[in-house]
Amino acid sequence: MDALAVRTEHALLPDLANARIDRRAARRHWSRQVFAPDARVFVARHGRRAVGMIGADLKIARHRYAVLRRHTYLHSLFVLPAYRGSGVARRLVGLALAWSRRRGATLAALEMAVPNRAARRLYGTFGFVPRETRFTRRLGGRPA
Numbered sequence: 778m779d780a781l782a783v784r785t786e787h788a789l790l791p792d793l794a795n796a797r798i799d800r801r802a803a804r805r806h807w808s809r810q811v812f813a814p815d816a817r818v819f820v821a822r823h824g825r826r827a828v829g830m831i832g833a834d835l836k837i838a839r840h841r842y843a844v845l846r847r848h849t850y851l852h853s854l855f856v857l858p859a860y861r862g863s864g865v866a867r868r869l870v871g872l873a874l875a876w877s878r879r880r881g882a883t884l885a886a887l888e889m890a891v892p893n894r895a896a897r898r899l900y901g902t903f904g905f906v907p908r909e910t911r912f913t914r915r916l917g918g919r920p921a
Contacts, residue, residue, distance in 0.1 A: 819872045821856070821865045829856035829865040833873040835880050848884040849877035854896070866899055874903065
């Protein structure tokens with residue numbers, strides 16, 4: 778599933794996402810994610826097959842003047858193409874947000890590719906609204 782997610786991300790963001798997967802680096806990343814005390818990976822299964830996933834990282838501000846003490850960063854939402862439109866992504870996002878609330882998070886944030894209209898619609902149903910715009914530019918060459 779990870780390799781398909783990487784290829785899908787590359788199709789949406791060819792300038793930013795690599796088309797090739799480094800399996801060793803991916804294994805290290807997900808091992809850290811699974812065992813981190815302030816992070817969770819939610820996996821949707823159909824039988825024994827993993828059909829979707831989302832990661833949630835709880836960020837805790839340690840600085841005494843921080844306005845936002847706890848927030849969650851959602852990432853890596855992916856559902857296998859055959860299961861899209863069946864509510865899997867909705868369920869995963871709902872689980873990640875519920876987990877975040879139980880841990881005291883007062884805000885959830887995420888990033889997504891501009892061309893991904895389905896993700897924009899999904900996140901909009903949960904009340905996510907655009908708050909920042911990120912601009913990119915190639916350095917030493919033509920604009921992105």
